[in-house]
Amino acid sequence: MKVTSSLSVLLLASRSIAQVEPQGASLPIVEECGYDGQAVCVNRYAAVLPYHFNRSITTLGDEVDFSMTDVPSDPSWELLQDTPFVIFDKERAAQALGENPRYEFMFEVGNSVHECPVYIPETNLLYLSELPPMEMGDPGDWLQQYVIDLNQEPPTLNRWTPNPPVFSPNGGAYYRGKLIWTSSGGFDNVNGSEQRVALHSIDPQTNESTVLLNNYFGFYFNNMNDVTIHPTSGDIFFTDPQYPWLNSRIDTAPQLPTATYRFNPATGAVTVVDMTISQPNGLAFSPDGRTMYIAESGALSGSVSPEYPGTKAYNTTGPRAIYAFSVDNNGTKIHDKRSFYLVQDYIPDGLDVSADGLVLSASGHGLDVLAETGELVMRIQTNHSVANFAFTGENLDQLWLVGNKGISRIDWNVKGQELV
Numbered sequence: 333m334k335v336t337s338s339l340s341v342l343l344l345a346s347r348s349i350a351q352v353e354p355q356g357a358s359l360p361i362v363e364e365c366g367y368d369g370q371a372v373c374v375n376r377y378a379a380v381l382p383y384h385f386n387r388s389i390t391t392l393g394d395e396v397d398f399s400m401t402d403v404p405s406d407p408s409w410e411l412l413q414d415t416p417f418v419i420f421d422k423e424r425a426a427q428a429l430g431e432n433p434r435y436e437f438m439f440e441v442g443n444s445v446h447e448c449p450v451y452i453p454e455t456n457l458l459y460l461s462e463l464p465p466m467e468m469g470d471p472g473d474w475l476q477q478y479v480i481d482l483n484q485e486p487p488t489l490n491r492w493t494p495n496p497p498v499f500s501p502n503g504g505a506y507y508r509g510k511l512i513w514t515s516s517g518g519f520d521n522v523n524g525s526e527q528r529v530a531l532h533s534i535d536p537q538t539n540e541s542t543v544l545l546n547n548y549f550g551f552y553f554n555n556m557n558d559v560t561i562h563p564t565s566g567d568i569f570f571t572d573p574q575y576p577w578l579n580s581r582i583d584t585a586p587q588l589p590t591a592t593y594r595f596n597p598a599t600g601a602v603t604v605v606d607m608t609i610s611q612p613n614g615l616a617f618s619p620d621g622r623t624m625y626i627a628e629s630g631a632l633s634g635s636v637s638p639e640y641p642g643t644k645a646y647n648t649t650g651p652r653a654i655y656a657f658s659v660d661n662n663g664t665k666i667h668d669k670r671s672f673y674l675v676q677d678y679i680p681d682g683l684d685v686s687a688d689g690l691v692l693s694a695s696g697h698g699l700d701v702l703a704e705t706g707e708l709v710m711r712i713q714t715n716h717s718v719a720n721f722a723f724t725g726e727n728l729d730q731l732w733l734v735g736n737k738g739i740s741r742i743d744w745n746v747k748g749q750e751l752v
Contacts, residue, residue: 360408367433371417371425377708382406389648389677418711424703425710428690430745437715438732439480439489439739446478446734447682448504448558449722450511452536453751456482458724459492459511459536460734461501466580466642472523475499480732480739482724489739494534494541499527500581503558503570504720506751511536512544514556514570517581529553529582531570531595544568545595548602551587558614558682558720561752562663563621568595569605569663571612571626578634580642592626594663605666610651614683614694614720617659619749624657624666625691627680652679654693654702673706682720687728687747694718699733701746714740723748 361381365373381404403409412418416435419425442462449460457479464474475497481488494513502516511534518528530546530553547553554577559570571592576582592605592612606612610630617624631650634643652675658668673680678696685691690709691702699712699721716738724730728748732741 359406361404361406362408362411364411365419365422367417367429370415370433370435371419371429372411372415373419373422374412377420378404389646416713418713419709420711421703421707421709425701428701428709428744428746432743433745434743435712435714435740436742437738437740438487441478441489441737441739443737445717445719445736446739447719448501448513449720449732449734450504450506450513451722451724451728451732451751452506452509452511453726454509455536456724457536458482458722458732459504460739461498461504461513463500463502464517464581468581471499471517471519471527475523477501492539494532494539496525496541497523498532498534498541500576501532503556505559505561505568507533507561507568508566508752509536510534512559512561512568513541514559516555516557517576518552519583529556529576531556531559531568544597545600545602548588548593552584554586554588554590557612560615560617562594562659563617563619563749563752565621565663566597566752567663568597569593569615569617569624570595571615573611573613573629574633574636575611575644577636577641578644585638585641586636594666603664606657606669608669609655613679614681616683616685616691618685618689619687621663622659624659625654625672625683625685626657627654627683627693628652629679629681632679646678654680654683654691673700673702673708676700676708676711681718684721684723685749686723687749690746692721692731694720694733694735699731699742712742714738716740 385404444465445463447461451458461477476491476493479492498515500517501513503514505512513532515530531544532541534541554572554574557571573590574586591607594603609628613629614627628651631652632646654673656672657666680693682694689704693700701709717735718733719735721733
């Protein structure tokens with residue numbers, strides 16, 4: 333995704349309207365709430381807004397506009413501008429932020445989606461990808477990726493390419509000392525070799541990459557968008573929406589329905605997990621492996637006809653939610669799908685669950701932090717889009733956010749799950 337917006341949850345428009353306060357409105361809607369000016373609190377979730385307000389989210393090509401046509405007239409609305417931490421639940425947010433939270437913009441990068449950050453604890457390096465834009469030119473120009481060296485302060489950002497290269501990496505995970513990346517595009521000829529949607533294992537010590545999976549009984553996968561590891565079985569789960577065709581990053585139209593799969597790397601067996609989600613995206617397990625979360629980004633979709641590659645549009649009434657599933661039998665039984673969170677704007681992308689059960693969702697222009705019961709605890713606002721994120725550091729308590737045009741990091745009191 334490519335997002336152009338300012339930093340507020342519901343962005344400020346220039347139109348000025350008269351104050352109209354309906355019965356039950358709690359003013360001010362927003363107020364400062366500490367952390368050295370880095371946080372604002374939204375009172376009562378802004379459950380009652382002064383009239384008149386109207387919200388629309390529109391797309392033009394690959395551009396996304398989150399602005400409101402009309403905004404509530406309460407002057408406190410301006411406090412949402414340029415504030416990293418927007419808090420809805422003060423008590424739970426205080427636990428997550430700790431005493432000295434810090435948001436830092438670290439690196440300016442190109443206007444392409446940056447994805448699949450994977451932290452390698454043995455070397456203290458963070459790997460991430462740069463996806464080709466829709467108008468990519470020669471696909472061979474988009475084989476270089478990135479690595480961030482966290483052994484220095486400030487960290488450094490450098491180019492990096494595995495051998496053989498992985499084209500258009502979209503999802504990533506740490507797996508028993510290896511870096512797992514899912515390539516999300518494919519052409520007959522990329523620098524002299526054929527590249528297809530596939531699951532790759534990369535040895536960070538040698539940079540050697542190996543293809544683990546590239547077909548479902550002879551059919552090309554659509555995307556292999558995101559990937560996660562079951563914490564006890566070690567099986568690899570991945571989602572397979574249709575975005576490479578919609579983004580012109582592949583030369584074959586979709587051959588399979590959208591689905592989520594489980595892959596056993598020891599046997600090579602691939603098992604379908606769910607086929608009810610229109611465009612499955614990010615996915616993650618709870619720390620005990622008993623709950624699985626899958627993001628649905630079907631509000632951003634398009635035609636799968638071979639005659640219309642590279643066509644997609646956003647519809648705010650389309651599916652843009654996170655679902656929870658029960659998980660039994662060491663990850664082999666996925667059942668009891670239930671709605672968990674309707675994303676407050678745009679679509680959910682990358683997902684993860686913290687060590688203490690908070691559900692984190694990349695949300696286009698920030699990170700949504702959710703309680704286990706689905707309430708929005710807070711949003712972390714950024715000055716760039718957020719497609720995905722990764723915990724790093726000895727205690728896994730530093731979070732790196734990646735997307736269009738920027739890479740940032742957060743120091744807070746939330747820790748990632750132990751890496752397997």
